[in-house]
Every structure is written in structure tokens, then in C-alpha cells.
Amino acid sequence: MTTSDATLKKKTDKSSAKKISWDTWAVLAAFIAALLIRFGVVKHIPW
Amino acid sequence: MSETFAIPQIKQVQVKQAQPNPQFLRVIPGILLLAAIGYAGKLLEQSVGKYAKSHHWIFPNIEYVLWAILLGLAISNTVGVPAIFRAGVATYEFWLKVGIVLLGARFLLGDVLKLGGVSLALVAIEITGAIAFMTLLGRIFHLKPKLTTLLAVGSAVCGVSAIIATQGAIDADEEDSSFAIAAILALGALALFTFPLIGRALHLSDHAYGLWAGLAVDNTAEASAAGALYSDAAGKLAVLAKTTRNAMIGFVVLAYAIYWAGQGQAQTVKNKAVFLWQKFPKFVLGFLLISVLATYHFFSKDQVTALANLSRWAFLLTFAGVGLRTNFREMRNQGLRPFAVGAIGEVVIAVFTLGLVIGAQKIWGW
Numbered sequence: 001m002t003t004s005d006a007t008l009k010k011k012t013d014k015s016s017a018k019k020i021s022w023d024t025w026a027v028l029a030a031f032i033a034a035l036l037i038r039f040g041v042v043k044h045i046p047w
Numbered sequence: 048m049s050e051t052f053a054i055p056q057i058k059q060v061q062v063k064q065a066q067p068n069p070q071f072l073r074v075i076p077g078i079l080l081l082a083a084i085g086y087a088g089k090l091l092e093q094s095v096g097k098y099a100k101s102h103h104w105i106f107p108n109i110e111y112v113l114w115a116i117l118l119g120l121a122i123s124n125t126v127g128v129p130a131i132f133r134a135g136v137a138t139y140e141f142w143l144k145v146g147i148v149l150l151g152a153r154f155l156l157g158d159v160l161k162l163g164g165v166s167l168a169l170v171a172i173e174i175t176g177a178i179a180f181m182t183l184l185g186r187i188f189h190l191k192p193k194l195t196t197l198l199a200v201g202s203a204v205c206g207v208s209a210i211i212a213t214q215g216a217i218d219a220d221e222e223d224s225s226f227a228i229a230a231i232l233a234l235g236a237l238a239l240f241t242f243p244l245i246g247r248a249l250h251l252s253d254h255a256y257g258l259w260a261g262l263a264v265d266n267t268a269e270a271s272a273a274g275a276l277y278s279d280a281a282g283k284l285a286v287l288a289k290t291t292r293n294a295m296i297g298f299v300v301l302a303y304a305i306y307w308a309g310q311g312q313a314q315t316v317k318n319k320a321v322f323l324w325q326k327f328p329k330f331v332l333g334f335l336l337i338s339v340l341a342t343y344h345f346f347s348k349d350q351v352t353a354l355a356n357l358s359r360w361a362f363l364l365t366f367a368g369v370g371l372r373t374n375f376r377e378m379r380n381q382g383l384r385p386f387a388v389g390a391i392g393e394v395v396i397a398v399f400t401l402g403l404v405i406g407a408q409k410i411w412g413w
Contacts, residue, residue: 026144034149037350
């Protein structure tokens with residue numbers, strides 16, 4: 001992260017205070033992925 | 048990227064009308080770049096290792112983590128990251144948090160409580176010591192009090208996120224937070240290369256090293272990368288210790304907000320519970336919840352493996368982003384004094400936390 005990105009993050013945080021944060025989106029995305037795996041929609045993730 | 052936010056509001060509305068979801072589309076090139084660099088790192092790990100072995104060369108096994116970071120650093124500090132990729136590259140913190148939440152599947156709740164309990168005790172000591180030392184250092188170097196507060200929070204708790212949260216809470220200057228962020232990021236980049244070497248030189252166990260990286264490296268992405276550079280097990284422990292530190296962010300920021308409000312230099316905190324919830328990193332809750340589900344066999348063994356692999360892919364994008372977002376030229380331009388304070392503080396905190404971890408290692412026999 002550069003300082004200009006941090007400035008952007010601050011501005012974004014201020015402008016979207018009432019919107020869902022990236023933090024929460026990340027949790028939602030992780031849980032959707034976990035449920036897709038749990039209910040067999042995605043069966044295998046290679047590494 | 049900041050130019051986008053300088054566009055007057057009316058123009059943004061026009062763009063939104065023309066394109067239904069420009070924000071979403073804007074990030075795609077950068078995400079693809081993260082994936083390409085991360086995957087190239089993974090391929091390099093395999094192919095370089097195989098090539099060296101087939102030619103009977105003695106060549107250190109460089110893991111995909113380091114390859115991804117090095118490739119990113121090479122691009123960022125030579126040709127630079129073209130504007131079209133920047134919005135997507137900035138999503139690396141999103142992938143970091145997705146990776147951390149999914150990593151919860153690899154921890155049983157008992158382990159989290161046991162290791163988290165140890166981490167919590169060490170984190171409490173680390174935060175108290177780091178804040179006290181950085182405050183003293185700020186006074187010795189005659190830094191502005193609020194800049195000192197930002198540096199103290201950044202090095203004691205969790206880097207950039209903590210600095211941004213504190214800046215808003217104590218009404219600090221934008222310039223001060225930029226200085227503090229630059230210092231913390233520069234030192235995080237240095238930690239990526241120095242911590243694994245020190246860990247190897249001291250023959251630290253994966254457990255001890257992971258805990259140390261999680262306690263001493265400030266930014267979550269760099270702490271995760273510094274842990275993963277040592278070993279997979281150390282990476283897991285580094286994330287757990289760092290997540291424990293992140294969980295403290297609300298309390299530290301609240302304490303500073305109350306202090307500066309008492310000095311008449313910040314707004315009074317009206318509802319402390321709401322304040323704490325707003326500042327609390329939600330991915331910590333996600334990590335715990337996935338860990339609870341894994342503990343109570345909500346996922347089969349194969350599904351836990353799939354979740355762990357998905358977590359690795361998310362971290363792969365993060366590590367590529369760490370390299371791409373580290374620009375040494377920009378960091379150099381931020382000024383020497385806050386960097387000097389940060390550097391002295393970080394070295395002392397690193398030595399202090401190393402002592403804590405080695406002490407804990409002897410007590411618990413890791």
C-alpha cells in the first residue's frame with residue numbers, strides 16, 4: 001500500500017460510512033465460498 | 048486513484064448512469080494482475096526448484112510467497128503499476144481478510160482459545176510496552192503529540208487500519224497520518240526480508256517465529272507474509288497472533304479518543320459500545336465463526352482441505368499485492384524524522400517481543 005492508497009482508503013471510509021465496509025464484504029464472500037463448498041456446489045479446490 | 052475522488056460529484060453520477068457498475072468493472076484488471084503475479088510466483092517456485100535439482104545445483108528453495116512479493120516489487124519499483132490496474136490491486140486487503148476468515152477452518156476452537164489466550168497475554172504486554180515506548184520516543188524527538196499518537200497506535204496495534212481509525216477519532220492532520228503510514232509501511236517492507244533471516248539464525252520453532260511475526264510486524268498483510276515466508280505453520284500462527292492484535296484496535300483507539308477529547312482537541316465519544324463495534328475488525332468474528340463450524344464438524348475433512356486451499360489462493364493475491372503496493376521512492380519522499388522514530392521504535396519492539404516469545408517458549412515448551 002502506498003500513502004496515496006491510504007488517503008484514498010480514508011476518503012472512501014468517510015464517504016461510505018453507512019455502506020457495508022470492505023471488511024464485512026470479505027466476511028460475506030468467505031462465508032458464501034464456505035457454504036458453496038459445504039453443500040457440494042464446489043467439490044474440490046486444487047493447490 | 049486519488050484523482051478519481053477529485054472528480055466533481057455530478058460527473059460521478061453521469062459515469063454511474065452510463066455504466067451500471069463501474070466500481071466493480073474497475074477492479075477486474077488489477078485482480079487479474081494480482082492473480083497472474085501470484086500464479087507466476089507459484090510456477091516459479093516449482094520450476095526453479097525442479098531446474099536446480101535436475102542440474103544438481105545447490106539453490107535455496109524460494110517459496111511462492113517470496114516470488115510473488117519480489118515480482119510485485121520489481122514491477123512497482125521499475126515500470127510502476129499502470130493506472131488501469133491500481134483499483135484492482137488495492138483489493139489485496141480484501142483478499143487478505145477473505146483468506147484469514149477461511150483460515151479459521153484450519154483451527155479448532157480449542158486451539159484458538161489456547162493459542163489465542165497465549166497471544167492475548169503477549170499482545171496486552173506488547174501493546175502497553177509499545178505505546179509507552181513510542182510516546183517517550185516521540186517526546187525525545189519533539190514530534191507533534193498527535194503524530195506520536197498515530198505512530199504509537201500504528202506500531203502497537205495494527206498498522207495502517209489503526210492509524211486511519213485513530214486519525215478520525217482524534218482529529219489528527221492528514222499530513223501526520225500520511226507520515227505515520229509511510230513509516231509503518233516502510234518498516235513492514237523491511238521486516239519481510241529481515242524477520243525470516245533472524246528467525247533462521249536464532250533457530251526459532253515455527254510456533255515461536257509465527258507468534259513473533261504476528262506480534263512485531265505491524266501491517267496485517269506484511270505480518271502474514273513474514274510468517275508464510277518462514278513456513279506454512281508459522282504463517283498460520285502469525286495470522287492468529289496478528290488477528291488477536293487486530294481485535295484490540297477498538298479499545299486502544301477508544302482510549303486515545305477519550306484522552307484527546309479530555310484535552311479539548313477531539314470530539315467526545317457519545318456511545319462507547321457503538322464506537323467499539325464500528326472500530327472492531329469484523330473479519331476477526333468471521334475467523335472465529337468458521338473455526339467454531341470446523342470444530343463442530345460442519346465441514347468434512349475434504350471440505351476443510353478445500354477451504355484451506357481457497358484461503359491459500361486468497362493469500363496468494365495478497366502477497367502479490369504487498370509487492371505491487373510497496374514503492375520505495377514514495378516512502379523515501381515522506382521525510383526522515385517520523386521514519387527514524389518509527390525505525391527505532393520497531394527495532395526495540397521487535398527485540399522486546401522476541402524476548403517475550405522466547406520466554407513464553409521456555410514456559411510452554413514449544
